[in-house]
Amino acid sequence: MELEMYQVDAFAEDVFSGNPAAVVPLYEWLSEDLLQHIAMENNLSETAFFVRKGEYFELRWFTPEAEVDLCGHATLASAHVLYEYLDYTDPVVVFETKSGRLFVDRENGLYSMDFPAWTYNEIQVTERVATALGARPAELYMGQRDMMAVFDTEEDIRALTPDSRLVSKLDGMCLIATAPGLDYDCVSRVFVPEMNIPEDPVTGSAQTILVPYWANRLNKTQISSYQASARGGLLLCEHLGDRVKIAGKAVSYMTGTIHL
CATH class of the missing domain: 3.10.310.10 (Diaminopimelate Epimerase; Chain A, domain 1)
Structure with a gap:
């Protein structure tokens, strides 16, 4: 099996700044054990995986230790991969996650994410x-x-x-x-x-x-x-x-x- 992977510096204007995240697009979900091993091997703070489901994408985030319920920089990095490499053209990316639906749009090179406000x-x-x-x-x-x-x-x-x-x-x-x-x-x-x-x-x-x-x-x-x-x-x-x-x-x- 071969999987494409992208590494993106999020919240950055130049490489070697911001927060690096790995992004792995999938056609279908792999086992949780395999996802965790990939994240462990990458050894970045987050590895994001997504699967397209019609008009939205299921998105999951893994640290080298465990899956987490919300991650901003890897969400931004995932949207960047969709727009820059996977020919995504819709004005908004919709991600279905453990924290509900998250929305990302891009204008003039700036990615804007819509997240819940926590109490x-x-x-x-x-x-x-x-x-x-x-x-x-x-x-x-x-x-x-x-x-x-x-x-x-x-x-x-x-x-x-x-x-x-x-x-x-x-x-x-x-x-x-x-x-x-x-x-x-x-x-x-x-x-x-x-x-x-x-x-x-x-x-x-x-x-x-x-x-x-x-x-x-x-x-x-x-x-x-x-x-x-x-x-x-x-x-x-x-x-x-x-x-x-x-x-x-x-x-x-x-x-x-x-x-x-």
Whole structure:
């Protein structure tokens, strides 16, 4: 068996920035065990697989460790592959996923994703969280999937040196650290050691909690969100009540063939 595979840098204007994702189009679903082994072999934060079902595509995301229920950068990368390599011409791509239907459109090279806005509740800042991050946040929130620590300054975010072993023991899948930005509405970093991702370069799904929070705090709907990882990436977002629009660019890095 041979499968085509594409590697795309999402939320990036140039290669070697943004967040790399592998995308594997399928004609029919393979076993979950085989999908997981492919993702493990790729050893990227996410490998996306999709199968066309009439007018929409079933989409699944796998880290090297497990399948996840929502991933932004691999969704954007999948839309990029459809438009750039698979002759897709409809104005909107519809993906059916574990998080419901997701929509992606492209205009002037900018991909815009329509994701759910996740709710969150403030919780107490504990010594456990402060020790794991190596610094005490001003506020702490628990969302539907992820924990979010809010700091006072961008410098606080860039200076963080979290202990991955301790972070992996906290509640939630991702630990998001965020603060007001100097050049953007907010900056963030995202740590996912539980999924063997010490730090995710750029995290689209994190905007589902970041954007509602900052839209409410700044009293605005348009949010420029910069993820201050070593690779870095800009996400242009809009809060739409129970939905969040997340836009960014994508760059092709590699095409190849998987031999099984």
